Amino acid sequence: MTTPRATTATDFVEIPLYEKRRDIYQKEVSGRWQRMRTVTLFVLAGVYLAGPWLQWGERQAIWWDLPARKFHIFGLTFWPQDFILLSWLMITGAFGLFFFTNLAGRLWCGYGCPQTVWTKFFMWIEWLTEGDRNDRMRLDRGPWTANKFQRKAAKHAAWVVFSLVVGLTFVGYFTPIRPLVANLFTFNATGTQFLAVILFSVPLYLDAGFMREQICKYACPYARFQGAMFDRATLTVFYDSNRGEPRGHRTQKVEHRKSGLGDCIDCNLCVQVCPTGIDIRAGTQYDCIGCAACIDACDEVMEKVGYEKGLIRYATEQTLAGGEYTLLRPRLFAYGGVFLVMLLAFSFALATRVPLALDVIRERSRLYRETAQGDIENVYQLRVLNMDQQAHTYRIGVAGLDNVSIFGEQSVTVPSGEIADVPMRLQIPADQLAGGATKIVFTIESTDDAGWKLQEESRFMAPARP
Helix, strand or coil: CEEEEECCCCCEEEEECCCCCCCCCCCCCCCHHHHHHHHHHHHHHHHHHHHHHCEECCEECEEEECCCCEEEECCEEECHHHHHHHHHHHHHHHHHHHHHHHHHCCHHHHHHCHHHHHHHHHHHHHHHHHCCHHHHHHHHHCCCCHHHHHHHHHHHHHHHHHHHHHHHHHHHCCCCHHHHHHHHHCCCCCHHHHHHHHHHHHHHHHHHHHHCHHHHHHHCCHHHHHHHHCCCCCCEEEECHHHHCCCCCCCCCCCCCCCCCCCCCCCCHHHHCCCCCCCHHHCCCCCCCCCCHHHHHHHHHHHHHCCCCCCEEEECHHHHCCCCCCCCCHHHHHHHHHHHHHHHHHHHHHHCCCCEEEEEEECCCCCCEECCCCEEEEEEEEEEEECCCCCEEEEEEEECCCCCEEECCCEEEECCCCEEEEEEEEEEEHHHCCCEEEEEEEEEEECCCCCCEEEEEEEEEECCCC
16 A cells, blocks of 8 residues: 655656564664663563462462453552543653653654564574574575574474463463463363463464564554654764764775764674664654664774774754754653653552552442331442452441431451442431531541541432421
């Protein structure tokens, strides 16, 4: 599918909306940025893979218990009533992404995105089984031999095993992983569990093994709107064309400046090490994920030829134009301020969260009942949800009206993670009521040291007065 762009009244140039994938043979490179990136990727992958194996008491420490509608994370248990906290956290994370993107470009893409993490592991497997860039190119272009078959089989077998480990771990966040693994290896798991592992493993195998940069270029929306968060002071990967151009090969006998050449020797290593296959020398591109592989490759070349490092470096448009780096700028402060406020508000909401919920349901069959003593009676059903990790006893009270007679349990013990239904009848002398609906407040508070207290409004119905 293409979109025409008019150049003259009669000529059109077709711009492809999707480019067919070409094989990218990334060359392995080392350097300070790649060492930092490797440590980050291993830490993130380690946290992910170890997460479901951690225990908290008698249960899994991190567990999305969907049938029970609970999310356990160490000592906290979240319920559907806490969904607002999840929404709040996602909004906070979005503003954090905006802030760090404006500050230093695509840090998330280059160092923290799951797509980057798993793709890098797949590339390491590829380098281990098939060799570096030139070895892989020769292998792919050569005929099928026993050696080629063994290398390809070893690569894909390792990819499949790695995908199954990642997929199994993902399912382990929703189903306790220890019995899940035992059941899978003894073929006692349910069909749903087998299917879930496969459904999460196959997409990873196809994505990190074959699609790779296509996801970053076409599927990920962040690659498209990131430019809106950049400004002239955003740190990102730049090629210093003022210093590097005109590029070209040179000899050691003649000083390159005297022959009219820049520092770029046109070795093309910056292209060979790029995971998305772009040429950073062509300028800033949305395909760049900010992994800094080209920086490490270029610095290594500059060191070998005796030139100053930093021909490709983290820089800003301001500094490349000869200006000073500006950290104090309105957009960065706006993103950072909103992010900080949202983070503090979320932390406060989490710290002051009361793991207790109260629902008050009025009897629907009739609005009220007049007793023989002339009182007006309303019937309620109270649902007390204990979202804490241990049982608690709660005291129930009523406020908002005087001379209320309460019939029903005013103290209830609720086990951890359970719901207690407490029927309650309230009677009020008719002469104490104005008629119609009157606001009434049910209160519930823990009787132990927790000190939790909640209020829930309802209505007390009475006959309308003439």
